[in-house]
Amino acid sequence: MSKKIIINGKEVSTDVDGNMPLLWYLRDEVDYTGTKFGCGMGLCGACTVHIDGKAVRSCITPVNQALGKKVTTIEGLSENGDHPLQKAWVEHKVPQCGYCQAGQIMNAASLLAENPNPSADQIEQGMQGNICRCGTYNRIKKAIASAAEKMQEA
Amino acid sequence: MSIIKLTRREFLKTSGTAASGIAAGGFALGVMIPTQATAASSEIFEPNAFVHIDSQGKTTIHCGRCEMGQGISTALPAAVADELEADWSRVTVLQAEGNEDKYGPQATGGSRSINIMFEPMREAGASARLMLTAAAAQVWKVKPTDCYAENHFVYNKKTKQKLAYGQLASIAAEMPVPEKPKLKTKDQYRYIGKPVPRHDVGEVVVGKRTYGIDTRVKGMKYAAIKHVPVYGGKVKSFDASEAEKMKGVIKVVNIPRFEAPYGSLGGIGVVADNTWTAQQALAKIQIEWDRGPHGVYNTKAYKAAMVKQVENPAKPIFKRGDLKSAFDNAKVTHSATYVQGHLSHSPMEPMVSTVSVTDDACEVWASTQDPAGIQRTLGAYLGREPKTIKVNVMMAGGGFGRKFKCDYVQEAAALSKAVGAPVQLAWSREEDTKTGYYHSTSAQHLEGSVDDKGHLTGWLHRSAFPTIGSTFDPSIEWPREQDLGAVINHPYGIKNFEVESGHAPAHTRIGWYRAVRAIFEGFAFNSFTDELAHKSGTDSLAFFRNIYRNNKDPEQKEKVERSLAVLELAAEKGEWGKKLPKNHGLGIAVHHSFESYLAMVVHAEVDGDKIKVHRVDCAVDCGEVLNPDGATAQMEGAVIMGMSLALYTEVSFKDGEVMNTNFHDYPVLRTNEVPPIINVHFAKNDYKATGLGEPGVPTFAPALTNAIFAASGKRYRSLPIKPIYA
Numbered sequence: 056m057s058k059k060i061i062i063n064g065k066e067v068s069t070d071v072d073g074n075m076p077l078l079w080y081l082r083d084e085v086d087y088t089g090t091k092f093g094c095g096m097g098l099c100g101a102c103t104v105h106i107d108g109k110a111v112r113s114c115i116t117p118v119n120q121a122l123g124k125k126v127t128t129i130e131g132l133s134e135n136g137d138h139p140l141q142k143a144w145v146e147h148k149v150p151q152c153g154y155c156q157a158g159q160i161m162n163a164a165s166l167l168a169e170n171p172n173p174s175a176d177q178i179e180q181g182m183q184g185n186i187c188r189c190g191t192y193n194r195i196k197k198a199i200a201s202a203a204e205k206m207q208e209a
Numbered sequence: 210m211s212i213i214k215l216t217r218r219e220f221l222k223t224s225g226t227a228a229s230g231i232a233a234g235g236f237a238l239g240v241m242i243p244t245q246a247t248a249a250s251s252e253i254f255e256p257n258a259f260v261h262i263d264s265q266g267k268t269t270i271h272c273g274r275c276e277m278g279q280g281i282s283t284a285l286p287a288a289v290a291d292e293l294e295a296d297w298s299r300v301t302v303l304q305a306e307g308n309e310d311k312y313g314p315q316a317t318g319g320s321r322s323i324n325i326m327f328e329p330m331r332e333a334g335a336s337a338r339l340m341l342t343a344a345a346a347q348v349w350k351v352k353p354t355d356c357y358a359e360n361h362f363v364y365n366k367k368t369k370q371k372l373a374y375g376q377l378a379s380i381a382a383e384m385p386v387p388e389k390p391k392l393k394t395k396d397q398y399r400y401i402g403k404p405v406p407r408h409d410v411g412e413v414v415v416g417k418r419t420y421g422i423d424t425r426v427k428g429m430k431y432a433a434i435k436h437v438p439v440y441g442g443k444v445k446s447f448d449a450s451e452a453e454k455m456k457g458v459i460k461v462v463n464i465p466r467f468e469a470p471y472g473s474l475g476g477i478g479v480v481a482d483n484t485w486t487a488q489q490a491l492a493k494i495q496i497e498w499d500r501g502p503h504g505v506y507n508t509k510a511y512k513a514a515m516v517k518q519v520e521n522p523a524k525p526i527f528k529r530g531d532l533k534s535a536f537d538n539a540k541v542t543h544s545a546t547y548v549q550g551h552l553s554h555s556p557m558e559p560m561v562s563t564v565s566v567t568d569d570a571c572e573v574w575a576s577t578q579d580p581a582g583i584q585r586t587l588g589a590y591l592g593r594e595p596k597t598i599k600v601n602v603m604m605a606g607g608g609f610g611r612k613f614k615c616d617y618v619q620e621a622a623a624l625s626k627a628v629g630a631p632v633q634l635a636w637s638r639e640e641d642t643k644t645g646y647y648h649s650t651s652a653q654h655l656e657g658s659v660d661d662k663g664h665l666t667g668w669l670h671r672s673a674f675p676t677i678g679s680t681f682d683p684s685i686e687w688p689r690e691q692d693l694g695a696v697i698n699h700p701y702g703i704k705n706f707e708v709e710s711g712h713a714p715a716h717t718r719i720g721w722y723r724a725v726r727a728i729f730e731g732f733a734f735n736s737f738t739d740e741l742a743h744k745s746g747t748d749s750l751a752f753f754r755n756i757y758r759n760n761k762d763p764e765q766k767e768k769v770e771r772s773l774a775v776l777e778l779a780a781e782k783g784e785w786g787k788k789l790p791k792n793h794g795l796g797i798a799v800h801h802s803f804e805s806y807l808a809m810v811v812h813a814e815v816d817g818d819k820i821k822v823h824r825v826d827c828a829v830d831c832g833e834v835l836n837p838d839g840a841t842a843q844m845e846g847a848v849i850m851g852m853s854l855a856l857y858t859e860v861s862f863k864d865g866e867v868m869n870t871n872f873h874d875y876p877v878l879r880t881n882e883v884p885p886i887i888n889v890h891f892a893k894n895d896y897k898a899t900g901l902g903e904p905g906v907p908t909f910a911p912a913l914t915n916a917i918f919a920a921s922g923k924r925y926r927s928l929p930i931k932p933i934y935a
């Protein structure tokens with residue numbers, strides 16, 4: 056079996072136990088600490104990354120499931136931190152503590168990839184799995200809507 | 210969260226400044242920051258602890274207060290930059306390490322950062338600017354008054370020549386530190402009062418902001434912990450043989466309870482090569498617990514007992530006027546009992562710290578609200594001088610009062626000591642939920658009287674809750690006068706008024722939670738006032754207004770005026786009295802806490818047991834607003850935390866153990882339930898700037914339950930409205 060993962064465009068070979076959650080592999084083994092731990096049960100979305108472009112909760116996704124695939128973390132979402140969502144997050148001054156925001160952005164990016172023109176309801180539904188204890192929800196929704204608009208124009 | 214009340218004299222004493230003979234910048238308010246005379250040959254200008262400018266003009270501003278999302282590491286440094294006339298785009302903000310001698314009080318809570326550090330930090334900036342100006346004057350051989358500083362340059366008024374801050378750094382370093390720098394007037398502000406973006410927002414959105422959990426130290430190991438599930442319990446026995454056999458497991462450590470207010474509850478820790486291995490190994494350990502004296506704690510029964518306490522005569526604490534005759538002569542009398550459960554802070558980043566203990570040094574990297582608390586606790590634990598403990602204050606992924614207590618740091622120290630390497634201990638969400646320091650559960654019984662003119666004439670307030678004091682001194686079993694101070698001094702000024710305290714011994718660790726007692730006190734005051742208004746057939750706004758206007762106590766004049774002003778502002782902006790569809794209602798509440806004033810109007814819709822909030826209008830008086838966007842964000846967050854606790858969050862105990870575990874059974878508000886409109890309106894006045902991290906929380910729940918009553922006639926007196934464990 057292939058023991059390689061492509062993380063943010065770089066091929067990485069791994070020999071860890073395939074049951075290890077991708078979250079801890081990313082954080083502790085290959086030092087992509089942008090992906091955060093919040094609950095470990097798929098309840099909060101802080102650990103959201105992409106596998107082949109689709110949002111997954113890395114805390115409940117074993118490394119096995121990522122073998123041979125492309126994993127994208129917040130560090131690799133864009134080359135220069137200029138993904139329309141990242142720009143919208145800055146513009147709308149979304150973060151408070153910021154701890155949940157990598158997961159929020161990764162989840163939103165996958166949402167927009169699937170549905171480039173989401174309605175307010177669809178944004179709300181798509182983001183329900185991501186908790187922000189600081190309460191930045193309304194700014195997040197505004198930022199997603201404005202990023203979607205910009206992406207449509209582009 | 211008022212924990213440390215340092216007077217100016219105490220600070221001088223503890224800091225040693227007064228005796229040390231170091232030139233002091235002469236700070237006006239409660240805090241004095243020692244200045245550091247830099248070596249004359251230095252290329253670097255470092256006139257005080259906060260400001261650092263190099264020969265390229267690169268400017269670093271240190272923030273001594275801890276950042277956990279409240280934006281203090283932008284608000285205070287922006288104030289320094291303003292007085293310094295620095296170009297904000299050339300400023301780097303650094304979180305200062307734990308050192309109260311150098312940076313002033315760092316225990317970050319009680320919404321006090323702005324109150325105590327705003328002026329001292331501005332003075333640090335102003336004095337640096339004056340030294341740069343003096344340096345330029347020396348170069349041009351003119352008087353400093355012929356020069357002025359602007360946006361990282363000093364200009365010569367006459368010749369229009371200019372010198373950059375970087376060019377002036379080494380000369381400025383030799384200038385005398387001004388005695389009492391004059392601060393800018395409001396019209397001169399460059400950043401204060403403006404929506405300056407957070408200094409680190411760019412790092413956050415690319416995943417580069419490093420939080421406590423992101424600490425990486427050479428040679429460090431990773432750990433997990435399972436605590437004694439009951440406060441005061443012990444590990445009776447454990448079998449770690451399976452765990453110890455696992456690849457990657459370094460050591461299983463029995464951590465005994467450390468009997469200090471911020472010490473470990475005790476438990477079993479596992480140190481391994483990575484967090485996951487540590488967690489897996491921990492799950493394999495068979496542990497038998499001795500549940501100890503609090504194994505009987507059951508919150509359902511406890512709340513019932515508190516209610517019984519407050520519905521009967523209790524311990525008198527305060528008395529004014531003649532309550533009995535107020536009731537005898539009343540047109541309307543009414544009584545009600547309000548109950549609230551324990552709360553867990555549940556910041557998104559759980560308790561995490563990294564500690565390295567060696568024979569001669571101890572270094573800590575932790576998300577914390579109180580670096581000096583870590584120094585004290587580890588000093589006591591390791592038997593070392595607290596100041597030898599080096600504390601790197603990391604960005605906290607939320608705190609809300611929880612990260613004041615450093616049990617998770619002391620545990621990491623115990624583990625580091627046991628394995629002889631730096632250890633990062635990350636609590637699981639379950640441990641965070643089950644073994645925290647909880648907001649007090651409470652019961653309050655109120656009785657009130659209204660005369661035939663609709664005036665409030667009498668108020669009895671009986672309150673029972675386990676106090677925060679009990680965490681420090683378990684013999685405290687009743688709310689004391691000091692715990693009831695905000696009730697006694699509530700700016701109603703009712704003529705006939707009694708306050709009583711009910712017995713409520715603690716069976717768990719009680720801690721500060723964002724807004725602390727103001728949460729349940731604000732709920733009781735505002736709910737009961739609304740009830741009395743309805744009982745006496747008066748519009749709620751008019752009834753509130755009337756109470757405040759009737760308070761003629763000269764000592765409460767300012768409080769009354771400011772409370773009234775936010776009440777009117779919220780009512781106006783929230784369109785109090787507007788016509789609403791069936792099943793919709795408006796609720797209003799006003800509360801003063803942490804030196805700020807808040808009022809809210811909530812527009813709710815009730816359909817069976819479905820509750821929807823359409824809009825919230827917040828009126829805020831925190832004096833001078835330093836960063837309107839940051840202040841608005843704090844209010845938005847407070848509304849959402851207020852709504853979480855009004856609807857859902859409660860920590861319940863059974864047989865001494867917390868039943869909740871994670872976000873499925875401790876549900877916090879999610880995006881689909883958030884009020885779509887949260888308007889924040891600031892009162893305009895000239896009062897001194899006060900904090901806003903907490904004061905927004907208390908008004909939401911009562912404004913909501915008052916709105917629910919208006920919409921449906923149903924009165925909720927127990928929070929949360931929809932408990933998980935009823």
Ligand code: FES
Binds near residue numbers: 091100101115
């Ligand atoms: S940490 Fe993965 S969903 Fe919460």
Ligand code: FES
Binds near residue numbers: 153155
């Ligand atoms: S910004 Fe703090 S949890 Fe979302």
